Amino acid sequence: MTNLQEMGKKARTAAFGLQKLTTETKNQALRAAADALCANSAEILAQNARDLEAGEAAGMHPGLLDRLRLTNERIEAMAEGLRQIVLLEDPIGEVMETFERPNGLILQKRRVPLGVIGIIYESRPNVTADAFGLCFKTGNAVILKGGSDAIHSNLAIADTIRNALETSGITADAIQMIADTDRSVTAALMKLDDFIDVLIPRGSAGLIRAVKENSRIPVIETGTGNCHIYVDKEADTDMAVSVIMNAKTQRIGVCNACESLVIHQDVREALLPKLAAALKTKQVEMRADEGIRAYLPEAAEATEEDYGTEYLDYIVSMKTVSDVSEAIDHINRYNTKHSESIITENKETAERFLNEVDAACVYVNASTRFTDGFEFGFGAEIGISTQKLHARGPMGLKELTSYKYVIYGTGQIR
Amino acid sequence: MTNLQEMGKKARTAAFGLQKLTTETKNQALRAAADALCANSAEILAQNARDLEAGEAAGMHPGLLDRLRLTNERIEAMAEGLRQIVLLEDPIGEVMETFERPNGLILQKRRVPLGVIGIIYESRPNVTADAFGLCFKTGNAVILKGGSDAIHSNLAIADTIRNALETSGITADAIQMIADTDRSVTAALMKLDDFIDVLIPRGSAGLIRAVKENSRIPVIETGTGNCHIYVDKEADTDMAVSVIMNAKTQRIGVCNACESLVIHQDVREALLPKLAAALKTKQVEMRADEGIRAYLPEAAEATEEDYGTEYLDYIVSMKTVSDVSEAIDHINRYNTKHSESIITENKETAERFLNEVDAACVYVNASTRFTDGFEFGFGAEIGISTQKLHARGPMGLKELTSYKYVIYGTGQIR
Numbered sequence: 044m045t046n047l048q049e050m051g052k053k054a055r056t057a058a059f060g061l062q063k064l065t066t067e068t069k070n071q072a073l074r075a076a077a078d079a080l081c082a083n084s085a086e087i088l089a090q091n092a093r094d095l096e097a098g099e100a101a102g103m104h105p106g107l108l109d110r111l112r113l114t115n116e117r118i119e120a121m122a123e124g125l126r127q128i129v130l131l132e133d134p135i136g137e138v139m140e141t142f143e144r145p146n147g148l149i150l151q152k153r154r155v156p157l158g159v160i161g162i163i164y165e166s167r168p169n170v171t172a173d174a175f176g177l178c179f180k181t182g183n184a185v186i187l188k189g190g191s192d193a194i195h196s197n198l199a200i201a202d203t204i205r206n207a208l209e210t211s212g213i214t215a216d217a218i219q220m221i222a223d224t225d226r227s228v229t230a231a232l233m234k235l236d237d238f239i240d241v242l243i244p245r246g247s248a249g250l251i252r253a254v255k256e257n258s259r260i261p262v263i264e265t266g267t268g269n270c271h272i273y274v275d276k277e278a279d280t281d282m283a284v285s286v287i288m289n290a291k292t293q294r295i296g297v298c299n300a301c302e303s304l305v306i307h308q309d310v311r312e313a314l315l316p317k318l319a320a321a322l323k324t325k326q327v328e329m330r331a332d333e334g335i336r337a338y339l340p341e342a343a344e345a346t347e348e349d350y351g352t353e354y355l356d357y358i359v360s361m362k363t364v365s366d367v368s369e370a371i372d373h374i375n376r377y378n379t380k381h382s383e384s385i386i387t388e389n390k391e392t393a394e395r396f397l398n399e400v401d402a403a404c405v406y407v408n409a410s411t412r413f414t415d416g417f418e419f420g421f422g423a424e425i426g427i428s429t430q431k432l433h434a435r436g437p438m439g440l441k442e443l444t445s446y447k448y449v450i451y452g453t454g455q456i457r
Numbered sequence: 458m459t460n461l462q463e464m465g466k467k468a469r470t471a472a473f474g475l476q477k478l479t480t481e482t483k484n485q486a487l488r489a490a491a492d493a494l495c496a497n498s499a500e501i502l503a504q505n506a507r508d509l510e511a512g513e514a515a516g517m518h519p520g521l522l523d524r525l526r527l528t529n530e531r532i533e534a535m536a537e538g539l540r541q542i543v544l545l546e547d548p549i550g551e552v553m554e555t556f557e558r559p560n561g562l563i564l565q566k567r568r569v570p571l572g573v574i575g576i577i578y579e580s581r582p583n584v585t586a587d588a589f590g591l592c593f594k595t596g597n598a599v600i601l602k603g604g605s606d607a608i609h610s611n612l613a614i615a616d617t618i619r620n621a622l623e624t625s626g627i628t629a630d631a632i633q634m635i636a637d638t639d640r641s642v643t644a645a646l647m648k649l650d651d652f653i654d655v656l657i658p659r660g661s662a663g664l665i666r667a668v669k670e671n672s673r674i675p676v677i678e679t680g681t682g683n684c685h686i687y688v689d690k691e692a693d694t695d696m697a698v699s700v701i702m703n704a705k706t707q708r709i710g711v712c713n714a715c716e717s718l719v720i721h722q723d724v725r726e727a728l729l730p731k732l733a734a735a736l737k738t739k740q741v742e743m744r745a746d747e748g749i750r751a752y753l754p755e756a757a758e759a760t761e762e763d764y765g766t767e768y769l770d771y772i773v774s775m776k777t778v779s780d781v782s783e784a785i786d787h788i789n790r791y792n793t794k795h796s797e798s799i800i801t802e803n804k805e806t807a808e809r810f811l812n813e814v815d816a817a818c819v820y821v822n823a824s825t826r827f828t829d830g831f832e833f834g835f836g837a838e839i840g841i842s843t844q845k846l847h848a849r850g851p852m853g854l855k856e857l858t859s860y861k862y863v864i865y866g867t868g869q870i871r
Contacts, residue, residue: 059789063812144834148823157845158815236669240845255650259670261678261846282868289870375473397863398477401572409562409866418871419862420558431571431654431859432675433847445845448833449811452823454696456703457832 045223047231050186051238054159057216058184062156064213066133069180072211073129077122079207080172080200084118090199091168098192110167111193121172121200128176131422134441135182149451154444156182158240161232162425163188163254165246168196175204175218177425181443184217186239188232190246191224198222233258240445245426248353263433265426268298268381269353270411273370273396275387276309282408283310283386284318290384290410292325296355298427299382299414303350303360305370311338311363327357334363350377367392371399378402380429382411403429403436459637461645464600465652468573471630472598476570478627480547483594486625487543491536493621494586494614498532504613505582512606524581525607535586535614538837542590545836548855549596563865568858570596572654575646576839577602577668579660582610589618589632591839595857598631600653602646604660605638612636647672654859659840662767677847679840682712682795683767684825687784687810689801690723696822697724697800698732704798704824706739710769712841713796713828717764717774719784725752725777741771748777764791781806785813792816794843796825817843817850 080087091113098108137154144150160183162174171187178185189197201220209215221228233242236259244254248267255262272290274283290301306314315338322329329335329342330349336342342361349360350373364370367385374383384406385396393407404414414437416424421439428434434442494501505527512522551568558564574597576588585601592599603611615634623629635642647656650673658668662681669676686704688697704715720728729752736743743749743756744763750756756775763774764787778784781799788797798820799810807821818828828851830838835853842848848856 059813059815142834144832148827150833256673261675261844263846264675279868285868286870293871399473401473402861404862404864406864406866409864409869410871412871413562413864413869414862418558419564420556430675432677435859436862445849447816448818448828448850450818450820450823450827452820454693454699455823455827456700457707457824457826 045221045228047221047228047235048238050219050221051159051235053216054184054186054219055238057214058156058158058182060214061179061182061184061217062135064182068213069133069182070129072208072213073125073176073179075211076172076175076204076207077125079203080118080122080125083199083203084115087118087196087199087203088113088115090195093195094193103192107192111196113168113196117169121169124169124173125176128180128423131180131440133180134444139446146455147453148455151449151451152446153449155447157443157445159184159186159238160443161186161188161235161239161242161260163229163232163242163244163246163250165190165250168193168200170245171197171200171220172204174425175201177423177440177443179217181440183443184219186219186221186232188221188229194222194224230257233260236260243426263426263428263438264430265428265438266298267353267379267429268300268411268427269303269351269377269379270299270301270382271303271305271374271378271384272301272411273305273367273374273383273385274307274310274314275367275370275385275389275392276307277389277392278307278310278314278386279388280310280314280317283314284321286384286386286408286410287318288321288325290412291322291327291359292357293410293412295357297412298353299411300355301359301384301411302353303362303377305362305364305373306335307370308334308363308365311335315339322359325357327359329359329361331361332363335361353379367395371396375399375401381427382406382414384409384411403427459635459642461635461642461649462652464633464635465573465649467630468598468600468633469652471628472570472572472596474628475593475596475598475631476549478596480549482627483547483596484543486622486627487539487590487593489625490586490589490618490621491539493617494532494536494539497613497617498529501532501610501613501617502527502529504609507609508607517606521606525610527582527610531583535583538583538587539590542594542837545594545854547594548858553860560869561867562869565863565865566860567863569861571857571859573598573600573652574857575600575602575649575653575656575674577643577646577656577658577660577664579604579664582607582614584659585611585614585634586618588839589615591837591854591857593631595854597857598633600633600635600646602635602643608636608638644671647674650674657840677840677842677852678844679842679852680712681767681793681843682714682825682828682841683716683765683791683793684713684796685717685719685788685792685798686715686825687719687781687788687797687799688721688724688728689781689784689799689803689806690721691803691806692721692724692728692800693802694724694728694731697728698735700798700800700822700824701732702735702739704826705736705741705773706771707824707826709771711826712767713825714769715773715798715825716767717776717791719776719778719787720749721784722748722777722779725749729753736773739771741773743773743775745775746777749775767793781809785810789813789815795841796820796828798823798825817841
C-alpha cells in the first residue's frame with residue numbers, strides 16, 4: 044500500500060522550495076525534462092509495450108489501445124509540449140494590486156502558487172508530462188494518479204522527469220506518481236486535505252462525479268460538455284450548417300463538441316433540408332421532437348434523456364422552440380455549463396443569449412469547438428472548468444495560481 | 458421536513474432574474490429592505506424574545522445570550538449595513554478582459570454572479586441581513602441555514618426582507634431561510650449541488666470541518682485563525698509589545714486575533730520582561746517552551762497541542778527559535794493559513810518571511826487584527842477565506858462573483 048501521507052509530506056516540502064525558484068531555473072528544468080523524455084524514449088516505449096500487452100490481453104477496445112500507444116513521435120510531441128510551456132509567461136510573483144490605507148498600511152496582492160495539486164486522470168499517458176509542465180511552471184508540486192491501464196507508461200514518464208529534475212538540482216518530488224493502481228488509493232487520496240490544496244479530476248463523467256462527491260480537498264470540476272447550438276429565426280442558415288457540422292463532427296469525443304441543436308420554428312423550412320443532407324454525409328443520427336420531425340420524418344424521436352446526454356458520438360438531439368426565451372430556458376435546464384452558441388444576425392437577440400445562458404463560454408456565430416486553452420491563446424490547458432468557483436472555462440497557467448496579501452506596516456494597531 | 462429541492466429550484470429561478478437587474482434596481486431594493494427592518498423592529502424584537510427565552514431556559518452562556526440579543530440599536534445597525542452596501546461599486550457586468558484571436562474571434566471575460574450561494578452559520582442574527590445584502594448586490598440568490606438558537610429572529614429578519622423585495626417588484630426568493638432546525642437538513646443541504654453553486658460555512662471550526670468533509674457543493678472555507686507574531690532579533694521591541702498586545706487582547710474571540718508568539722532567542726532578554734508585564738495587565742496566561750521559561754519561569758509549559766490551538770481566549774503560546782528559517786517552518790507547520798506577522802527592522806528578513814510563510818495575509822510590523830474586509834477597504838465582508846481556491850483572505854463583493862467568456866464570431870469553425 045502506497046504511503047500517501049508520506050507522499051503528501053514530500054509534496055508539501057517540495058512545494059515550499061518550488062515557490063522560490065526563479066523563472067529561468069524553472070525553464071531550464073523544463074527543457075532538461077523535455078530532453079530527457081526524448082533521450083529515454085526506448086525505456087518509455089518498453090514500459091508502454093507492457094501496458095499495451097496487458098490491454099490487448101484484456102480485450103481493450105482498439106480506440107482505447109490507440110490512445111494508450113506511445114511512439115517516438117508521440118514522445119517527441121510530449122517533449123515539445125514542455126518546451127512550449129517554457130515560452131509562456133511565468134505568472135508567479137506578479138503584483139496584482141497595490142493599495143494604501145488611511146492608516147498608512149500598504150497592501151500588495153501577490154500571485155503565488157496553489158501549493159500542491161492532485162490530478163486524477165484516466166486519459167492518455169501524455170497527460171503525465173503535460174500536467175507536470177503546467178504545475179511546475181507555476182511553482183506547484185503535483186501528485187498524479189493515472190489510470191491502471193497506463194501505469195507502466197506513466198511511471199516511466201514520471202521517473203524520467205524526476206531524474207531530469209534531480210540532475211537540474213531540483214527536488215524530484217515536484218512530481219510524484221502513485222504507483223498503486225488500487226481504487227482504494229484514489230479514495231484515500233481524496234482525504235489528503237492536509238497536504239493537497241486542489242484536486243483536479245480529468246476523465247469520464249463518472250470519475251468526476253465520484254471525486255466531487257467524496258473529496259475533502261477543494262475540487263475543480265472539469266470536462267463534461269452537453270453543448271448546444273441554437274439556430275435563431277434570424278440566422279444565416281448556411282453559416283448555421285457550417286458551424287453545426289464543425290461543432291458536431293470535426294471531433295466527436297471531446298467535451299466542446301456539440302451534442303444538441305435548438306431550432307427556432309420559423310427557420311425549420313430554410314435550415315432543416317440542407318442541415319439533414321450535411322449530417323447524412325457524416326452518418327450523424329438525428330433524434331428530434333415532433334416540431335422537427337414534421338419536417339424530417341427520418342429523424343428518430345428524442346426522449347427527455349436524449350436532451351440530457353453528452354453522446355460523444357455521431358448522434359445529435361434536436362428541439363424546436365418558438366423564441367429565444369424558450370431556447371435559453373431549454374439550454375439552462377439541460378446544459379453542463381460548458382459551451383453554448385447562438386447563430387443569429389440579430390445583435391439584440393445575440394446579446395440576450397450571451398447574457399442569460401449560464402455557461403463558461405457563450406458564443407455568437409462560432410463553433411463551440413473553440414473552447415480550448417490553445418484556441419483562447421493561453422498557450423496551454425490543464426482542463427476546462429465547468430464550475431463557477433476559482434476558474435471557469437479553459438484553465439491555463441494563471442488558473443493554477445492563488446494569491447496572498449502582503450501588508451507593510453510601521454507598527455499599526457487597531 | 459423542509460423541501461430543499463423546491464427551495465433549490467426557487468433559488469435557481471430567482472438567480473436567473475437577479476443577474477439581469479440593474480445596479481439602481483438592486484440599490485433601491487437594498488434601501489427598501491433597510492427601511493423595512495427598522496419599520497418592522499417590533500415584530501423582529503418579539504421573535505428575538507422567543508429565542509432569548511428559549512436560550513435562558515436552556516441555560517445558555519451569558520456571552521452567547523448577548524450575541525443573540527437584538528435591540529433597536531442593533532436592528533438599526535443591520536439596516537445601516539445594507540445602506541453601506543448600496544454605496545459599494547457593483548462588480549457585475551464588468552468586462553475584465555477583451556482580446557482578439559488571429560481568426561477574428563473577439564473574446565470578452567465578463568464578471569457574472571456565482572448564482573446560488575448557500576450560507577450555513579451559527580453566529581448572530583445580523584449575519585442574516587449582512588449575507589443577504591452582499592449576495593443580493595452581486596446578483597446572487599442566497600439560501601440561509603442559521604443556528605437553531607436564533608431561528609425565530611432569523612426568520613423574522615428574512616421575512617421582513619422578503620416582503621420588502623416583493624414590494625420593490627423583485628422575487629422574494631432572492632433570500633430563503635431554512636425554517637427547519639434539524640441537523641439532517643444541513644446534511645441534505647450539502648448534497649444540493651444541482652441548485653447551489655457555492656457553500657460558505659461561517660462558525661466554529663467543527664462546523665467548517667463538517668461542511669468541508671461532507672459537501673458535494675464547492676465550499677469556501679472560512680474562519681479559523683491560529684495566527685502568529687514572530688519577533689525577530691532585529692525587532693523594535695516596544696513596537697513588538699504594542700502589536701502583540703493589540704493582536705492578542707483587543708478582541709480575543711475573533712479569527713484574526715494572535716494565538717501564538719515565535720521569538721528569536723537573541724531578543725528574549727530585551728523583549729520578555731516588558732512583554733510579560735504588559736500581558737499580565739490583561740491577565741493573559743503564557744504557555745512557553747524551555748527557551749522562554751528560562752527568562753519567564755512563571756510561564757506554564759507549552760505542549761505540542763498548545764502550538765496547534767486557536768484559544769480565542771486570554772492565553773498565548775510562546776516558542777523560541779534560533780533564526781527566521783526556524784520561525785517560518787514552525788509557523789507553516791502549525792498555522793491555519795490565515796494571518797501571520799513579523800516584527801523586524803531588517804527588510805531582507807521581512808521579505809523572506811512575507812514570501813515564505815504560507816497564509817492569506819502576511820504582515821510586517823503590524824497587527825494581525827487588520828485582516829478584515831472593512832480594514833482592507835472592501836467596504837464589506839462575507840468572511841475570511843483560509844483556502845487557496847477562488848478567494849483568499851477577506852472576501853468582499855468581487856469574491857462573490859464568477860466570470861464567463863463571451864465570444865463574438867462571424868461563422869468561425871475549426
